[in-house]
Amino acid sequence: MTTMDAARELRRALRELVRLQQLRERDRTSAYGVTVSGAHVLEVLAERGALSLNALSAELFVDKSTACRTVGLLEDRGLVARLADSRDGRAIRVELTDDGRVLEARLRQDAVWEAEALLSALPAEDADGALRLIRELTRTSAAHAGAALAE
Template sequence: MDQSDRGQEPLETARALAETASAVIRAVTDRRDMSFTTASTLARLEREGPARLTALAVAEGVAQPSMTQLVQRLERRGLVRRVDDPADGRVTLVAVTDAGRELLAERRRLRDSRLADLLAALPAEEQQALGEAVRTALPLVRRMLEGAAGPRHLPTRHDTGSTR
C-alpha cells in the first residue's frame, strides 16, 4: 500500500461508519409519534439528568425558542416536568418523568426487536460475522468519540457562569 492509499483509509472508514450509522437509524427509527430531536432530548435528560432549557437547546443544536416549544409539548404529554435547581432556587431545570422513561424504554424495545428481525433474515454465518464486527467496533467507536471531545455533557450553571 502506498502513502496515498493510506491517506484515504481514514476517510473511507469514516464514510463507511457514517453510512452504517445512517442506514441503521433509518431502518429502526419510528418517527410516527416523535421526532428524532424529541427522542434525543428525552434520552439526554434520562442519561444526564435535569438540565436548563438553554443548555438543552445548545446540546441538541436547536434554537432556544424551538427547544422551549419542544419542552412545552413534552410537558403536555407528561414526559418531562420543570423542577427547581437544588443549587439555585432561582433556576428551573427540565427533568424526564417516569412516563418519559417508560416511553423511551418501549421505543428501545421496539428498536431492538426490529433489529433482531432484520438480523434473523441473514444467514447464520453472516449474523455471526456482523456480531463479531459490531463487538469489535463498538468499544473502538466509544473510545474514538470520548477521545475526540471528551464525554459530552450539558453545561451546568457552574460551567456557563450564568444563572439562567
C-alpha cells in the same frame, strides 16, 4: 491503500451507517409520535436525571433555544416537566414525567432490540471489536469537535 484512501472510505462508510441509523431512528420514534430530538431528550433525562436547560443542551450538542423548543413539545405531550431548581429558584430543571419514563423505556427497548439484531449477525469477537472501534471513533470525534462526552 493509502492513508488518504482509507480516510475517504472511512468517511463514506460512516456517512452511510449514520444515515441508515438516522432513518431507522426516525421510523422508530415517529411510531410513538415523537421526533428524534425528542427521543434524545427523553433518553438523556432517563440516564442523567433532571437537568437544567443548559446542561441538557450540552448533553445533546445543541444550542439552548433548540433544547428549549424540543422540551416545550415534550412538555405539551406531558412527557417532561419543568420545575424550579431547589438550589437556585431562578433556574429551571427538566425532568421526565411518569408517561415520559414509560415512553423512553419503550423507545430504548426497541432500539436495544434492533442493536442486538445487528450484533448477533456478527461473530462475537467482531461484535466486541466493532463496539470498541465505535467508542474510540466517538471519543476521537468528540475531542476534534471540542465536545465533552458523558461517562
